[in-house]
Amino acid sequence: MSSQAPQPTADIGAILARRAPLVDGAGRPTQAQAEDAIRTLLRWAGDDPGREGLLDTPKRVAKAYREWFAGYEEDPEELLARSFEETDGYDEMVTLRDIRLESTCEHHMAPILGRVHVAYLPAGRVVGISKLARVVDAFGKRLQIQEKLTAQIANTIDRVLQPKGVAVVIEAAHQCMTTRGTHKTGVTMVTSRMLGGFRDDPSTRREFLAMIQAPRGFTEG
Numbered sequence: 116m117s118s119q120a121p122q123p124t125a126d127i128g129a130i131l132a133r134r135a136p137l138v139d140g141a142g143r144p145t146q147a148q149a150e151d152a153i154r155t156l157l158r159w160a161g162d163d164p165g166r167e168g169l170l171d172t173p174k175r176v177a178k179a180y181r182e183w184f185a186g187y188e189e190d191p192e193e194l195l196a197r198s199f200e201e202t203d204g205y206d207e208m209v210t211l212r213d214i215r216l217e218s219t220c221e222h223h224m225a226p227i228l229g230r231v232h233v234a235y236l237p238a239g240r241v242v243g244i245s246k247l248a249r250v251v252d253a254f255g256k257r258l259q260i261q262e263k264l265t266a267q268i269a270n271t272i273d274r275v276l277q278p279k280g281v282a283v284v285i286e287a288a289h290q291c292m293t294t295r296g297t298h299k300t301g302v303t304m305v306t307s308r309m310l311g312g313f314r315d316d317p318s319t320r321r322e323f324l325a326m327i328q329a330p331r332g333f334t335e336g
């Protein structure tokens with residue numbers, strides 16, 4: 116081994132990794148281990164993690180992963196736990212449409228981008244609408260397949276809120292399909308899960324589908 120001081124390259128990360136404990140409290144790899152893994156992928160792609168432009172990339176990617184996979188830190192049921200009963204007997208459909216979806220495909224770790232429409236038929240209780248969007252994020256910001264994501268959102272709202280019905284429709288483009296493999300651009304995948312009144316009553320389902328297809332006339336504010 117040379118006694119020279121280490122060069123200011125990616126080796127510093129490797130040294131820090133050796134100092135760090137093996138795993139953090141949650142049994143996960145440490146930040147340093149994650150950054151090392153990213154350096155491995157950079158080398159595997161054919162580049163040099165030690166060149167200037169890539170020096171901070173492992174740190175940036177690890178930080179980005181915290182955002183892309185923030186859903187693992189969330190409890191979707193807890194997000195819906197606080198609901199309101201003072202609704203003056205409102206029992207019509209509540210629909211939240213065009214919720215932005217940012218997820219990651221569990222087969223290729225490629226982005227899934229699209230929109231989600233969520234509706235439910237209250238049975239005496241309603242939730243703040245931002246909570247529905249947060250449930251979408253809590254499941255979306257994990258490794259997913261669209262079918263499971265659709266079911267998880269619908270089933271969780273059904274279980275916690277116990278409404279008369281839940282409907283979830285997701286339209287999304289999968290970058291594992293558009294930027295690689297079959298390279299089919301402009302293709303979106305549509306999935307839906309209908310529970311309760313949305314499943315049993317065709318007119319309720321039609322009303323929901325018409326509502327999410329209606330022109331977007333008022334989107335400001």
Ligand SMILES: [Zn+2]
Nearest residue numbers: 220222223291
């Ligand atoms: Zn994929």
